[in-house]
Amino acid sequence: xxxxxxxxxxxxxxxxxxxxxxxxxxxxxxxxxxxxxxxxxxxxxxxxxxxxxxxxxxxxxxxxxxxxxxxxxxxxxxxxxxxxxxxxxxxxxxxxxxxxxxxxxxxxxxxxxxxxxxxxxxxxxxxxxxxxxxxxxxxxxxxxxxxxxxxxxxxxxxxxxxxxxxxxxxxxxxxxxxxxxxxxxxxxxxxxxxxxxxxxxxxxxxxxxxxxxxxxxxxxxxxxxxxxxxxxxxxxxxxxxxxxxxxxxxxxxxxxxxxxxxxxxxxxxxxxxxxx
Ligand SMILES: Cc1ncc(COP(=O)(O)O)c(C=O)c1O
Numbered sequence: 013x014x015x016x017x018x019x020x021x022x023x024x025x026x027x028x029x030x031x032x033x034x035x036x037x038x039x040x041x042x043x044x045x046x047x048x049x050x051x052x053x054x055x056x057x058x059x060x061x062x063x064x065x066x067x068x069x070x071x072x073x074x075x076x077x078x079x080x081x082x083x084x085x086x087x088x089x090x091x092x093x094x095x096x097x098x099x100x101x102x103x104x105x106x107x108x109x110x111x112x113x114x115x116x117x118x119x120x121x122x123x124x125x126x127x128x129x130x131x132x133x134x135x136x137x138x139x140x141x142x143x144x145x146x147x148x149x150x151x152x153x154x155x156x157x158x159x160x161x162x163x164x165x166x167x168x169x170x171x172x173x174x175x176x177x178x179x180x181x182x183x184x185x186x187x188x189x190x191x192x193x194x195x196x197x198x199x200x201x202x203x204x205x206x207x208x209x210x211x212x213x214x215x216x217x218x219x220x221x222x223x224x225x226x227x228x229x230x231x232x233x234x235x236x237x238x239x240x241x242x243x244x245x246x247x248x249x250x251x252x253x254x255x256x257x258x259x260x261x262x263x264x265x266x267x268x269x270x271x272x273x274x275x276x277x278x279x280x281x282x283x284x285x286x287x288x
Pocket of ligand 1: 018019043044045046074143144145146147148149150205206207209252255280281282
């Protein structure tokens with residue numbers, strides 16, 4: 013993860029695609045990490061880049077985006093509003109929208125997370141915990157697992173548990189109600205900025221997977237994110253708050269269901285750029 017989050021997997025493929033089709037400059041919106049990755053890989057590919065981030069995005073993420081020569085626009089309001097502003101700019105000025113959420117190429121990159129797990133373990137763990145905001149890791153993971161099943165490499169879908177923020181949980185609420193669309197929520201501030209997505213653009217598709225594979229959606233207890241981050245650091249993993257939220261949710265899951273072993277918990281955001 014050269015820019016310290018899993019988004020590098022998707023951005024590498026997306027930037028390569030942009031280069032291949034002759035795109036000279038792109039716009040993108042992000043809570044920070046995807047913007048970092050797209051800025052870095054566009055820099056590498058010689059593609060101009062402008063990133064929209066919501067206010068409150070950790071300053072270190074913003075500094076890193078700028079360091080890759082991308083322009084940063086800090087947008088007042090929520091993550092969802094930031095996406096709206098970026099899309100309006102792309103539409104109004106005819107700019108290429110290099111969205112990690114919309115572009116199917118991005119998911120080709122995030123699929124490699126599962127390929128790599130299989131490559132290293134020669135098997136897939138029984139339980140996989142996945143942070144779920146816009147679902148770029150979630151969709152990549154499910155698609156890759158489907159491929160492994162279809163090619164006969166694994167016999168069944170593992171038990172997948174998706175993690176939302178307790179303060180922004182459109183999927184968790186939709187599942188409780190049995191809805192096919194994400195529930196309408198009013199996001200409250202959360203330390204798990206990476207999953208603070210109130211209006212996920214691929215919501216319907218994600219819910220289809222959730223129902224198809226019986227995926228459980230749980231929320232991360234906000235008041236345990238800091239202690240979970242410290243607990244991981246004491247085990248040698250200095251991760252960002254969004255990643256600590258996944259671990260906090262895992263600990264809650266074990267309290268409710270008994271100790272659950274053979275779990276894959278992605279440590280997919282490094283801590284140094286989310287100290288705020
Ligand atoms: C570290 C980290 N984990 C998880 C996520 C959630 O990814 P997604 O919104 O694609 O579900 C993000 C998104 O920015 C992130 O930065």
